[in-house]
Amino acid sequence: MSIFKNFKYIVLAAVVASCTYDFPEPDVAQPTSGSADLTRIISVGNSLTAGFMDGALYNRGQQNSFAVILAEQAKAVGGGDFNVPEINSENGFFQMGPQGPLGRLVLTVNPNTGATAPAPIGAGEVPGNFAGNKAELNNFGVPGITLLTGLIPQTGGPAVPENPAYNRMYERFASAPGTSTVIGDAAAALATGGTFFTFWLGNNDVLGYATGGASNPAILTSDADFQQRLGAALGAMLQANPDAKGAVANIPSLAVLPYFTLVPWNALPLAQAQADQANAGYVPYNAGLAQVRGLGLISAEEEAYRRIEFSAGQNGFVMDDENLTDLSALGLPSIRQSKPADRATLPLSSALGQVIGGNPALIRGISFPVEDNFVLTPEEQEEISTKITAFNGFINAAVQSNNDRLVLVDVNNLLNRVLSGQVASGGVTLTASIIPPNGGFSLDGVHPNARAHAFVANLFIDRINEKWGANIPHANPNAYIGNDLPR
Structure with a gap:
């Protein structure tokens, strides 16, 4: 059953009239990579890096992740192709339905009640194996992985009940399913021609606990484990190519996510x-x-x-x-x-x-x-907030200890500013909602949509430019689609 079946708490108003964006003036300074080399970018992360949107991994989401947008902008300073493990699916896979796989979420209008809510678009596809050249991949984003599952070979299989780490989204493009690791594959790509990397892991070390109502403490990563695993994963990337520089993103506050705000306390x-x-x-x-x-x-x-x-x-x-x-x-x-505090x-x-x-x-x-x-509950929210603060402290410390090669990308601050209405492009604000055209989150209430990914890519660009004297041009967020209007 779709988790959105009876969702009646979204109100859409004047969306059609608001769909025209103003385009900002283009950057005029001469593009340069400064002391960074963005010839071949390698990106490693979870669903955020993969471009997971609307409850599914599908073509449009993959093609509009922040990693893809960043690589596209880097072409102005000598960046090359950025290859992703194509899913080859227009609708993706949201969940299994009574008639087979259901695809990504779209906004629909209930003909009986008039309520507007997310629902599966219709038929979807179970993800198939990546048919391209695994040795040429740049994007190693795998939906659902934690720092631990990014480091262990069981993530690539086998798919048996006694292997809870198994992740089909990695197995489909793993260099050696059941033997290789996500971090190992990304590090190998960096070692064989990679020149720069992005690293965005750690979100799922707390997100799964939070989305489950903090009901399963066993899946919440301890501070000690997080610090050790972060060091191992980031260290593997740094050691793979001692000349490569990298940008490391932190963990956003979960209070920003519509997943935790769309259902009111008095529902x-x-x-x-x-x-x-x-x-x-x-x-x-x-x-x-x-x-x-x-x-x-x-x-x-x-x-x-x-x-x-x-x-x-x-x-x-x-x-x-x-x-x-x-x-x-x-x-x-x-x-x-x-x-009200729940x-x-x-x-x-x-x-x-x-x-x-x-x-x-x-x-x-x-x-x-x-x-x-x-x-x-308020107590659980405080526990999660404290955990994210601790994890972000470890991420910041890891970046600072490798300050000559790494820069911190404070996505947490960006999304907090989105929540406060302080982020815009060309006069068009980005909001912490799923409501088009300004909503920055896709219809699953957790993952950014394409327009928000462009803002994230620009934040990466800003930090790279500041750190290494580069002038990578910004993407225009208003050229990227938000959420589709209701059907």
Whole structure:
């Protein structure tokens, strides 16, 4: 089932009239690479480097990743061809549907309700093997990889249940599936003619934990492991060619991603009769809270925080919260209604209000608490923010320790400025949303679209220019497509 099936929280307005962009004046200074050599750029990373967009890897996304745009602009200063492991799919692969593979997400208008929401475009294709020359590849972006899976051969196969590291997106172009590694392949390319590299890994070391509602601590990389793996991966690139310079990007704040902002905390609409019926079911729970507060087991503030009460209109949904005082021994579960500080994940858009297990008495968010994997509590958000700060500290330290050869590309700062409305081109702002034409995120709510990738490429260009006295011309973000208008 698509995670966007019942998504009704996007409002599109005046998008057609806003689709004309103004084009900035071109750079006039003479292009130069300065002391950097961009003859052959090698890029290694995850889905961001690969050009994954709209929940899929597909042709248009691949052709408009920041790495491809950067390499195209570098041609003005002697850069050569930039070869990617083509997916050869117009629609890509979003997920399996009842009739077979479904393709990337597009905005659609529900003919019955008029609601606009992302949905699969239709039939997609399961990714096939790359048929080109693997020895000539420049882009080693693999969707889904962490620092660890970028370093181990199991990522390339075999595809067996006991190998959770397996990644089809790497196997399809790995130099030796099951033996080679993503970092090893990228380093080999840098060692055999590469002159410059981009490195953007580490996002998935925290992203998977966050998108799963912080419900699986086992997949959150520890600080010690992150630091060690970053050193190994970045060190392999530096050692592959001692003359090559590189640009290293950091990890954006997850608070910027629409994946965590599109479903509001009060996403549950109820009529008065529905609210009255739901409230009747929580009379014993609320009374129990009052009793344990009277015994001094919880404060008055926690009693009020946990109390469940619905009204006509938009309501917070009932949810699990492991941060509450454990009263299970007294028969009281750790549940409460969602608050403005909570962040629901995008999959809740289709799960909220659904019947559980075919039992009409169990409705998710009303009589059945929303599970931990659908929501980030304030405590979990703080944990994730602290983790990203630590990881970015390790990335900055690694760059500074190789300051003569590396430059930091602060994508975190860029996207925070996007969130504040401070990023624009030719008078056209880039927004932290999926709404065309200004929205900078593709329809999966996590990955940038092509226009946003152009801004990221320009940030790489700015840092390279500043660091090594180059004058690589900017790309024009307004020449790159954002999200398509609804169908």
